[in-house]
Amino acid sequence: MEQGWQHFEHGADIGVRGNGASKAQAFEQAAMALTAVITDPSQVALRQSVDIACEAADDETLLVAWLNALVYEMAVRRMLFGRFEVRIDGHRLQASAIGELVAPQRHRPAVEVKGATYTALRVGQAANGQWVAQTVVDV
Amino acid sequence: MDLKQLIQRGPCRWELPASGAMRVPVMTFASDALLRDMDDQAMAQAVNVATLPGIVGASYIMPDAHWGYGFPIGGVAAFDADAGGVVSAGGVGFDVSCGVRCLHTGLRRDDIAPLQRRLADSLYEHIPAGVGSTGAIRLNAQQMDAMLTGGAKWAVGRGWGTDADLERIEERGQMLHAKPGAVSEQAKKRQREEMGTLGSGNHYLEVQEVTAVYDAATAEAYGLKLGDIVVMIHCGSRGLGHQIGTDFLRRMVEQAPRHGLTLPDRELACAPIRSDLGQEYLGAMRAAINCALANRQILTHLVRQVFADLLPAARLPLLYDVSHNTCKLERHRVGGRERDLYVHRKGATRAFGPGHADLPDALRAVGQPVLIGGSMGTGSYVLAGEATGESLALSSACHGAGRAMSRHQAMKTWHGRQVVDELAARGILIRSASSRGVAEEAPGAYKDVTAVVDAAQAAGLARKVTRLEPLVCVKG
Numbered sequence: 001m002e003q004g005w006q007h008f009e010h011g012a013d014i015g016v017r018g019n020g021a022s023k024a025q026a027f028e029q030a031a032m033a034l035t036a037v038i039t040d041p042s043q044v045a046l047r048q049s050v051d052i053a054c055e056a057a058d059d060e061t062l063l064v065a066w067l068n069a070l071v072y073e074m075a076v077r078r079m080l081f082g083r084f085e086v087r088i089d090g091h092r093l094q095a096s097a098i099g100e101l102v103a104p105q106r107h108r109p110a111v112e113v114k115g116a117t118y119t120a121l122r123v124g125q126a127a128n129g130q131w132v133a134q135t136v137v138d139v
Numbered sequence: 140m141d142l143k144q145l146i147q148r149g150p151c152r153w154e155l156p157a158s159g160a161m162r163v164p165v166m167t168f169a170s171d172a173l174l175r176d177m178d179d180q181a182m183a184q185a186v187n188v189a190t191l192p193g194i195v196g197a198s199y200i201m202p203d204a205h206w207g208y209g210f211p212i213g214g215v216a217a218f219d220a221d222a223g224g225v226v227s228a229g230g231v232g233f234d235v236s237c238g239v240r241c242l243h244t245g246l247r248r249d250d251i252a253p254l255q256r257r258l259a260d261s262l263y264e265h266i267p268a269g270v271g272s273t274g275a276i277r278l279n280a281q282q283m284d285a286m287l288t289g290g291a292k293w294a295v296g297r298g299w300g301t302d303a304d305l306e307r308i309e310e311r312g313q314m315l316h317a318k319p320g321a322v323s324e325q326a327k328k329r330q331r332e333e334m335g336t337l338g339s340g341n342h343y344l345e346v347q348e349v350t351a352v353y354d355a356a357t358a359e360a361y362g363l364k365l366g367d368i369v370v371m372i373h374c375g376s377r378g379l380g381h382q383i384g385t386d387f388l389r390r391m392v393e394q395a396p397r398h399g400l401t402l403p404d405r406e407l408a409c410a411p412i413r414s415d416l417g418q419e420y421l422g423a424m425r426a427a428i429n430c431a432l433a434n435r436q437i438l439t440h441l442v443r444q445v446f447a448d449l450l451p452a453a454r455l456p457l458l459y460d461v462s463h464n465t466c467k468l469e470r471h472r473v474g475g476r477e478r479d480l481y482v483h484r485k486g487a488t489r490a491f492g493p494g495h496a497d498l499p500d501a502l503r504a505v506g507q508p509v510l511i512g513g514s515m516g517t518g519s520y521v522l523a524g525e526a527t528g529e530s531l532a533l534s535s536a537c538h539g540a541g542r543a544m545s546r547h548q549a550m551k552t553w554h555g556r557q558v559v560d561e562l563a564a565r566g567i568l569i570r571s572a573s574s575r576g577v578a579e580e581a582p583g584a585y586k587d588v589t590a591v592v593d594a595a596q597a598a599g600l601a602r603k604v605t606r607l608e609p610l611v612c613v614k615g
Contacts, residue, residue, distance in 0.1 A: 009545045010206065010545060038270060068385050071381075071385070072325060076325075107270075109270030109573055111270070111339045111579065111615075112270045114381040115384055117406060118404075121405070139340050
């Protein structure tokens with residue numbers, strides 16, 4: 001199974017997409033795509049872990065809640081995350097986001113993310129079993 | 140965009156008649172060329188907006204419109220509470236009260252030419268900008284609530300400006316009926332270290348020169364002459380507004396079925412104005428407007444300090460401050476009668492025409508300054524609201540150039556260094572922590588701002604007063 005993330009086009013903003021063998025993996029990869037909107041994820045050192053929990057009514061709104069929880073933690077902790085460990089039980093998510101404090105000189109952050117939207121939002125499984133989780137984030 | 144379904148109603152005015160679930164038509168203000176280039180999604184979104192309960196007049200599209208989320212960016216829509224109207228968090232956007240303010244300096248090009256580099260460096264040093272930057276001002280819970288209630292008036296009370304500034308800000312610097320209690324603790328926490336910060340993305344602070352005057356009488360009333368130097372600040376309500384957008388978007392999505400709302404797009408999430416959630420959102424959104432006004436006031440104070448240090452003779456009175464992501468209760472004449480309407484402007488500027496009672500005395504005869512930020516290499520405009528704009532689009536006009544290219548495409552097309560060097564060769568100094576951020580905001584990624592303001596003028600929404608071109612640009 002292929003695992004990875006992409007960005008996709010949206011007029012003024014940017015779409016984040018994660019792929020994985022499981023829903024949780026697709027959510028982890030979507031989070032990597034979120035970090036990549038701001039900086040090169042490979043430049044984020046894995047020094048500190050933050051626990052995140054959220055829940056929602058369905059898979060899609062859970063993705064929005066997850067990405068918004070990360071946006072919030074990045075903003076108030078002034079951190080960037082380079083690795084994610086997600087566990088999903090029904091429509092409850094528990095995760096660790098691992099990263100470090102923003103270092104503008106090293107990370108050269110391009111833009112801050114204001115929030116995850118419900119535009120082009122999709123969480124689903126392809127015929128080959130591969131999961132995709134995507135939405136547009138406002139920058 | 141396919142023009143075949145549109146009926147031309149005047150110069151740069153196009154109507155898509157109501158059909159299907161649409162309650163009102165879509166009115167688009169654009170030249171043939173802008174219309175052809177406009178993405179289909181902007182129209183599709185405006186059509187969705189036209190289906191919302193209680194919408195009055197039309198779903199309006201400004202010349203700089205493009206695909207947003209739910210509402211198009213560059214969209215205007217008004218709702219009547221008496222007719223079951225709604226308020227939409229998506230119709231205001233994440234960056235509540237994002238806006239532009241313009242400061243005079245009393246200086247001429249020659250005054251700053253020898254200091255241009257030092258000015259750029261000093262502004263970059265003193266204006267917190269970019270991801271992870273923090274302001275010097277920390278507010279405790281009580282001060283936070285005072286700021287959310289008082290807006291720029293609160294900031295002036297703290298010594299960061301003068302009473303004269305307040306005359307030149309929409310709502311006299313303070314949005315009334317704000318409810319700090321409706322703002323989540325997360326939103327307040329997100330703002331704790333962000334007072335007096337510029338942000339990132341398309342937000343900037345520029346030193347600009349007046350390079351053309353189109354309407355001498357209005358320019359004089361605005362205190363602008365050819366060769367004058369001004370400072371333009373573009374930013375919004377920072378983390379607090381972003382979190383309020385996030386919080387209420389979710390709650391409006393969740394509660395839509397309870398309010399009997401069937402939405403063609405989840406992002407159109409809204410609540411009846413006369414519902415607990417609708418009222419709570421209005422209170423929180425107004426608090427975010429105050430946060431944006433206070434933030435731009437603090438940035439103004441920082442700019443004045445930089446100028447006082449380098450150019451002590453300079454005085455920097457405020458020309459005007461406008462917001463272009465808001466929902467405001469306004470009285471408009473629609474269908475032959477006065478109605479109190481909740482006007483959403485998302486990526487659109489209020490543009491009161493001459494004689495409007497809400498304008499300060501010194502500006503009332505000529506109309507409201509409408510500040511249009513361009514991209515960093517191309518230039519900006521000061522327009523004046525036209526009386527005709529009231530019946531055409533509830534006194535609204537465009538807000539900027541509008542993106543023509545996605546960030547993704549821009550990043551693949553340009554390198555930040557190359558953009559900075561090319562602009563430097565043209566005498567424009569860019570200061571930014573992020574080379575990629577600069578590439579994503581490259582001038583070529585935006586529509587032609589001149590075509591946008593020409594269309595706004597031809598349509599009768601606002602008239603051109605002056606053109607401004609950048610000399611220094613600090614980007615987040």
